[in-house]
Amino acid sequence: MELHDRSRAGVKILALEGSFDTYTAEPIRRWLDEATRSAPAHVVVNLSQVDFMDSTALSTLVQGMKRAREKGGELYLCGLQSPVRLIFELTRLDRVFEIFVSEEDAVQAIKGEATH
């Protein structure tokens, strides 16, 4: 699992690569904790290079979203591959997260959210 982080227009972006599961979730949890420390915490997680997710990964993202919202921010997801999207659908978490096709769309939407 590789983590690539960058920042665009005040939005923190985390791009992941590989399989996101029990064994690899810890550094991501730490990154999300750090990113949501100060308000407003706007985070986009790019999953376009993630080919597998398990329950630990899902709960890491849910915790991240809760923390972001506590700090008046949002956590959006983008670029889900089919197997990963299927997991979101099966667990019905696709209705909980805002999920975008591209990183571009997600960053734009989160900026739109910030100006409201």
Added chain:
Amino acid sequence: MQILLLATGEQRKLAVLSDAIPAPLLPIANRPLMSYHIEQLARQGFKNILVSLYWLPGYIEAYFQHGQRWGIELNYILQKNALGNAGAVRWARSLIHDTCLVHPVDMLLDLDVPALLAFHRNCGGAMTLVCTPGPAKGSPVVQLDQAQRVLGLCDSQPDRESVVYTGVLVIEPQVLDLIPQRTKYDFCNDLIPVVLSAGMEVYAYRSTGYFNPLASFEDYQRAQEDVLYVAWNDGAGKIGRSLPNIQKIGGQQAASGIWVGRHTAVHPSARLKPPVMIGENSRVGRNVELGPNVVLGDHVIVDDEASVQRSTVLNNTYIGQLVNIDGRIVNQGMVIDVETQEHLQIVDDFLLGGIYDEIVVSSLRRWFDFWLALFFLVLALPVMVVVSGISLFSTGGVFQRELCARGPLQPANPKRETGRRVFPLLRFRTRRSDGSKPKIGQWLERLELNRLAELWSVVSGELSLVGPKPLSVAEAECLTETWQLAHFDRVPGFTGLWYYQTHARSDLDEVLVVDAYYIAMSNWRKDARLLWNTPRAWLSRVLGHQVKMNIF
């Protein structure tokens, strides 16, 4: 050219049916509606198709997957909100770089796509609407000038002379930028007026092929019959209307106009009048009268002396003895009158009902739970005797009960606050009656030996051996969102994925996410492995390690 199929199901056409079965999967002669569109496009050489999904997306994707079966590639775009037809195309904007054919799937239309594209290129308009002559109820009427330019759309009642819009259109990608982002937006009501007032040209292409808007159940039943008559060579002349262009039909033709699926048994005394189509794994009983114009789905039972005419019966439906079905669409206990569109839910399973696999599976599971738990209970008896002795001497009692909630909401049950089934979860007592906890009680809890008494709840049927975590009544009340409510679809378990991946201090959301994942991904093999590895998981928990096991 690119192709976008709108399979969002937002229009709620054929609502009573499409609430349960997403409209793209509604069967027409036992094949999902959307497969007719995909076949038509594949036949004309289009290999890459985008599909917009919103309502019940998982079922649609599970059926069509990536289109390998048709030799094409399907890609899906999932919407979280209802955006209208134009909004759905806007949502897919970043994937559309070329002239795009936008095709809703909740209708049937024979379309010559290359001819349409040539027409669009020739006219050079910003959009081309696919129109069809004649009256089609519920379709907007298009007003045209001499050069086939669209002047506007109106909702007036179409007559024989008028031209109606089918819902299919060709659009240039730059026009999509006129649609506001993430807003509900409609082609007819919103975008076309804006495009026309901006001075851009919209043309109408007249399609002469088969068109069925599927706006009503009458249309739906007609579509079934049309497909049957196409395949039934002797009958094609008998129905005085245009028929769709379909290459194949499911099932073996047993006699002229009679198709029977695999593993289906028809009693020799049954009388069949063509056209009749029967799906797979079905049974037609003694002295049954079937047809004409009947489609029975898969796993359908028509019991002795029943009769069915001019009707469509969907999968997993039981039709009782002597029942007469004429001019109806039947889906399990639901009966819809084709003419009046009225629908009725039959609660008497002897007349009509659903056939469910889950009943068999759940009773088998219950059987395993009972005998295995009883076996473990006997095995653990010596330990339990010691633990109950410790409980009795340290706290003055043997058992404590925690009220837990499970199962679906039961509306007619005002007494119970949660509205769900409440049951006491039995554990060995670790607290004194004043609430204080003796040292030995803390030890019992750390070793989780107090939980052994839960095996009794498994034997009595309140718990399963493997399942989601049992939730207390207070916790159950915190669950409101759809994804969380999946928790109640299953009987809670003595052990489960939660036992491996959460601990006593985990917050509720963490437990719920793990269980949502478990419920979505579990099967009996994984359950068996979860149960088998529970002693190892227990050891890790007691030693304070994180349980790392690759079961899911």
